[in-house]
Amino acid sequence: MAATSVGMLIGDVVVGRAFAPATRERLVLPLLLVTGTPPITLILDLPHPAIVAAYVITGVGSAYLLGLQRRFLEAVPSNLQGQGFALLNTTTMTFQKIGPLVFGVFAEFLPVGLAIALTGVSSVTTTLLLRDAIRPRTSG
Template sequence: MACLTPVTTGATGRFLSEVLTGDVYVLGRSLHYLVVVGAQLVGMAVGGVLIVWLGPEWTVLVTAGGHLLAALISRLFLPYTEVVGADGSIVRKTLRGNAALVATPELIKLIMVQCLPAGYLAAAGSLVIPYAGQRAFSPAETGPVLAAISVGMLIGDLVIGPVCTPATRERLVLPLLLVMGAPSIALVLDPPYPAVLAVYVITGIGPRRTFGCHRWVIERSPARLTGYRRLTTRYERTAHHVAAFLTLAAALTCYKKHTT
């Protein structure tokens, strides 16, 4: 699953970037995350019932069947887009694209801002079970703690995406980075159970800092600049910026025509 998940994630990101432009892209990602997290919460509840009813082995088998059903639905009902690998190997194109991204210093910093802090969330999530065991939480108490991070993500999708303005989302990047790691420090004090739930809910809101980073990544990505994609995404805040890049694109087009 860890090897295959990036394939579906990349395909989803490409599809959204093609059909949505500007700040609507951010809102589309917010809606996408909302659906994913909602499905995750429902899946946790259903999985808990199945484990009690069928046992862990049969639950894993049902989960595998669910993945096959999702693949069938994707194959039959999702719209087709242009075939990416028509002009060469998608693996080679991916490696070349990654090399271009790594060669862009500003973009590397943004990628680190988006990816490295996920370790905060992974650390917090990985400590739920041992922490619950140390605090002698019952299974009924441990379950809500496990779901608390997803609840925080759901809150972030509902508030930070649709409600906040683009400028506010960008100003929230640093505070949300701190929210991902700082609340867990309070667990050292062995707070009461409601406070533990609150800590994990607040921690779950932090990953939605990515909503404030989307414009920065789009504006600096070489892949967006190739073929004048920056004009396609229309992510500039002011009209004269759009006009400037339109003029630059026209000049480059004329130069290419002249040299050939």
């Protein structure tokens, strides 16, 4: 499970350092897809190194949050940004934990690989349904 954290570190450092804020905003949709796609492969009987790689790649995708931060900063008054980010992080973490809870129940009745693959399908489906809201605003 440490593989996801390693991927998150890699993604945050690379995306946060190598790309300008506008580019990070454009990367939100692809990075969300990167987050959701690798778990789908776990329906297969993969060797351990491939499973680790899937989790690292999933973690890299979590850098999508960096692309959302500028929008958030623009929407929240400067005197409330500290509290706003605390609320954003708490809410994000809370909702990110609901999925494992739900799919953990599925894993009681389905093979674990299938339950994990369903998390990926759910993530990709949600991303595609929300793609218009995810795309960066165009100024003009």
